Amino acid sequence: MNPAAPEDFQHFSLSSLPHRQLAALADAGEMLSHQPDNLAQLELHMPDEPDVQQEENLINLCADIATLRKQWQRVIRAQQVTTQYQQHYPEGN
Numbered sequence: 161m162n163p164a165a166p167e168d169f170q171h172f173s174l175s176s177l178p179h180r181q182l183a184a185l186a187d188a189g190e191m192l193s194h195q196p197d198n199l200a201q202l203e204l205h206m207p208d209e210p211d212v213q214q215e216e217n218l219i220n221l222c223a224d225i226a227t228l229r230k231q232w233q234r235v236i237r238a239q240q241v242t243t244q245y246q247q248h249y250p251e252g253n
Contacts, residue, residue, distance in 0.1 A: 192199055
């Protein structure tokens with residue numbers, strides 16, 4: 161199967177599957193190919209290929225969110241430390 165569709169094999173990490181699972185996958189694909197109504201339904205419900213720019217934007221957004229979370233934790237910690245100092249040194253200095 162790998163020589164027939166190497167891109168799919170790599171994309172779906174099929175090389176890590178045991179022979180039994182690959183055989184079951186091939187059998188299921190063969191059975192599905194003989195059921196045009198089900199195949200049409202499957203194609204109808206499959207998502208479109210992801211937009212590369214949108215994926216990149218989402219990755220960047222996740223990184224930005226992680227950075228903001230770290231900064232927010234620093235703000236919370238600074239507020240806690242400030243409160244502790246105010247309790248220990250109520251005169252304000």
